[in-house]
Amino acid sequence: MTTVRFTKQDLARFSAASHDRNPLHISEEYARITPYAEPVVFGLLGLLAGLGQLPERPNRRLQHITVEFRNPLSVAVPYRLDILESSTDNVRLKLYDTTRLMMTATVAFMPGQDTTESMLFPETCCAAEAADRKKDTLVTGTRVTGTYAPRTEDFAQVVDRWRLSGKGATPHQIAAMMWASYIVGMHLPGKRAVFWRLTLDFHETAAHREGPFIFDAAVEELDERYDLLRSVGTLSAGSLPYVTAHMSAFVRQDSPEPSLRRIADLLPESEHLKGKLALVIGGSRGLGAAITQALASQGCSVLLNYQQSTAEAERIHASLGDRSALVELMQGNAADIQWCLSVRETILKQYGGLDVLVCNASPPIRPLAFEPEKIAQFQDFLTRSLELVSAPMSTFLGTLAERGGWNIVISSSFVSELPADFPHYVTAKCAIEGLMNWAAVRHPKVRHLIVRPPKLLTDQTNTTVGRQGAMEVEQAAASIVGHLHRASPSPAVQIMETF
Amino acid sequence: MDLHNRLEEVFRQVFDNDELVLRDQMIAADIEGWDSVAHINLMFGIEQAFGIRFKGNELADMNNIGELKEFLASKVSSGVAPVRKVHP
Structure with a gap:
């Protein structure tokens, strides 16, 4: 060979x-x-x-x-x-x-x-x-x-x-x-x-x-x-x-960037979330960026976490115009528990607590065969995916409980569609949903939301094939943030599948 | 070479499977490797082999291989499909 x-x-x-x-x-x-x-x-x-x-x-x-x-x-x-x-x-x-x-x-x-x-x-x-x-x-x-x-x-x-x-x-x-x-x-x-x-x-x-x-x-x-x-x-x-x-x-077409105007069409500006504080993990691009915009459009203060995309984070910040004062950029690796702990200390000192945690970050998602030769990449993807959710969730569940806050993770419709080339992604999202189910039982004062969007139009799907049938991120973000002030309290984990 | 054999040849090339045998009731899920990238390769492969041009994502709307064959038979016999230059 x-x-x-x-x-x-x-x-x-x-x-x-x-x-x-x-x-x-x-x-x-x-x-x-x-x-x-x-x-x-x-x-x-x-x-x-x-x-x-x-x-x-x-x-x-x-x-x-x-x-x-x-x-x-x-x-x-x-x-x-x-x-x-x-x-x-x-x-x-x-x-x-x-x-x-x-x-x-x-x-x-x-x-x-x-x-x-x-x-x-x-x-x-x-x-x-x-x-x-x-x-x-x-x-x-x-x-x-x-x-x-x-x-x-x-x-x-x-x-x-x-x-x-x-x-x-x-x-x-x-x-x-x-x-x-x-x-x-x-x-x-x-x-x-x-x-x-x-x-x-x-x-x-x-x-x-x-x-x-x-x-x-x-x-x-x-x-x-x-x-x-x-x-x-x-x-x-x-x-x-x-x-x-x-x-x-x-x-290739231009990278899609979320539009605040489009979000406003779907979710009119309001002060429903005024006085609340959200931390968006992976908030500089794609759905995370649109969620940041949607939260700010409702008066919510947002800590926008990103790891490498400084220029994109600054663009999202600038796109908010009058509401940009609500958003603070926080560069760091959310998979690093020390970073999470230092952010919690800052939040408690400066804001008194956290109301919304959005775990949106993921390692790059590329097709992967489930074959012995690829098992190292498979396991690495699982580890990195889980780190990006488990580290912040373990750090912030306590403070979210004190304020009856929201714990939100971005999962995927792939958990039920089971596409052939994404066994690693499906497994990671199912594991993360398992953690959410556990958290819902052990932290009943926190409201838990699993979001399962369909394929979204982001940097990662911006190919000739990938764009076909992809949903705009603004639509998903508007649904998620709209849900925060419309949803009635529920002891069970909530699952969002329609947008 | 008749339409069925010509279509089978295109499928074999696109899906890299010389053993692939097409049946009228087959759907995408029956053919290993029919992902979105293969779909584009298939579309262009059929266009090239039959000198036709699909409108938009017409190929995705067909329910099975039988429907695709009927579609191709109508296009090829009616001559309504614009035949574009095919490169070797």
Whole structure:
């Protein structure tokens, strides 16, 4: 069995070699607020890793490649590579994460390797920053032209790292693959790209060895149903076409940010919660941010906890206008019991007690197979999920009881829907609900609310597929906060499933 | 290749299962790996193989494979579906 694994250094090296500087692949800060939560491996790097595992192919060169990037590849994950050779010149590559197909490629070779091709490329000027093109600017015919050559030193390191020499892809053909990554990641569509499919047809022409390649690429169509951009491009050596590329990439939309105006439409401003104090764990993004806004809109003072998203927390604070004085930002790790205890001390000293605890934070939610190879990630997710609820809940149940306050946890409709790829998430939410059931019996003076929203439109679901049928966070937040001043006291834990 | 076989070939490619056999009563839950990502791949795969274009998420509204086949048969025979350029 062949296994391939990528490192952050691999990503940095491929980026330097190809000039594809799309931040989704190289910036942890940028990737953190995308659905992928961490830098994604360049799709073309996955293909090169696969090609490097092929046997030696003397006197052959590439004729055609079709590759589909079915799921995003992550750093440090061991992927299984299956190689199926249907004939001497036809190969199929499949990359799996346990049983999940991540990438599939069909590759055709032809006679005629050009052994004289050099790995020395001329220096050329490429875009320094990925273009940020929104859907409406990507009209049919939108065109980019220029010169291209990979960066020689890094190119050689990529070829060496993945043992690509002599495998049937000549240096200039590898350069052409890098160019396709550059076009999609930097230009068409650029920063918002999620590469899905590529076909490359290599022409008989030997690549020009003097100057850089010349390229011409244009938008064929934007498929509005799924925001899929289809582009076609040609890379030429001198005046002769060297490769024709058909490239398909999804165009990611802006991160959704909750709107105070939308909340006001659903839950008119009031002073129902004036004089109350809430602590929202994970309050800077998504549903937590909308709950913060909704609480403040009802006159409630809010301690907005966040761990890393300082800019997002400050934006939510600023969005509150006149009511921003009600919100105080509290950076810290809510899974850390020492942090929770220090916050409790502050609350007791400054406010006398707490009225509402909202446990909304969760580790990033990515699909995970329930397989022996993934059990460490499964267990880690459970531990981290439970820490983010158990630490604050154990700290604040006492003070909530003194004031007849609310203990709210954000669960999910997944606990009953049981989707195939989220066994870790379902298990974590069921465990958290179990803790709530225990708390309802042991702390009857606290009102306990389990919220089971359906799929919500947040950073984590902001993909072409994920957006389909997702509920806006404002609607869920308005229902939750509206419930606080409408609900009658109940000794049992309450479950909210309709919004 | 008839419609059933052509459709089966698309399913086998999308779901990476050369043993997959389509039956008219099959629904999404009967096919391992039919998640939202596979759904998009399937939609584009069918469009490419049959030269048709679904309206919105029309594919999701079909109750089973039999309905999908009837839909494809009507589109292919009537010729009303706009055939777009298909890349190799």
